[in-house]
Amino acid sequence: MRFKATLLLPLALLALGAMPACSGDSDDPKPDAGDSPDSGTSDSGTPDSGTPDSGTPGGGDGGTGTASCPSHALFCETFESGQGSWDEQKTHATITADGTKPHTGSRSLHVVTEDGIDEKQGEGEAIARWIRSLSPTFSTQLFVRAHVFMTSLPGDFGQMGTFFVLFSDAGNDFGGFELQVIQDTGFALDDWSARNGQGWNRQGPPVNLGMSTGRWVCLEWEVRRPTASSTHGTTTVYVDGAKAHEFTEIGMRSFNTFMVGYGFVHPQGPSASETWIDNVAVSSTQRIGCE
Secondary structure (H helix, E strand, C coil): CCCHHHHHHHHHHCHHHCCCCEECCCCCCCCCCCCCCCCCCCCCCCCCCCCCCCCCCCCCCECCCCCCCCCCCCEEEECCCCCCEEEEEEEEEEEEEECCCEEEEEEEEEECCCCCCHHHHHCCEEEEEEECCCCCCCEEEEEEEEEEECCCCCCCCCCCCEEEEEECCCCCCCEEEEEEEECCCCEEEEEEECCCEEEEEEEECCCCCCCCCCCCCEEEEECCCCCCCCCCEEEEEECEEEEEEEEEEEEEECEEEEEEEEEECCCCCCCCEEEEEEEEECCCCCCCCCC
């Protein structure tokens, strides 16, 4: 399931929609590079047992959550105005800004992936995302915040669900990575930066603090490197304000593209999912926080 760099680069240069979400030179996931156990509030590592709210088709009374857009943000997106300046990429999936389940306001980004899509049968991906340029491009730090509601976790351990992608398509600075969730509630970081050590990294086991289903989760993603020319750095995931995991020795580029959505680049058959995303904010100054 891992693409070698020699195959990955031509595919991604042809089209953003062809980018693989699993890369590296080995089919085996490499161990977590962190030196210490996950920090943050202890969690059982299992999804919430509550029954997900199905939302109100076509729009309802609107969300009751709160979320700010800080003055230091590069951009904020509440999806109230629809697609706007975002580009769209989808395969065996739908993605739209609608009123079925907003966290705040009257709309959120709603992603549904088809069931029964299996890459082993040559059926391709089951994923949808919105894409926009980063300006200025990534230098030494970037902070992402979104509220995410999932009805289910990936149905197969080898089928990772992608939330966010950072990517550079510059010919002399090509590469990227993405934040994923896996079946055991833990997070994964797929590094296809074409830097030394690129590959797939996972949280745990054990997963002390992971993703939940059936409720809105405040998901934050922090990306750092020591200098603007550093080839490696760290990415950290926060759940509801608590540190869930830090991925270390991750390949870095001067990323010029950001993607948000959900789905599976390597679906294994049980590929059905329904996810809502709201209140996306990106800053190069500091963490944004949940409210």
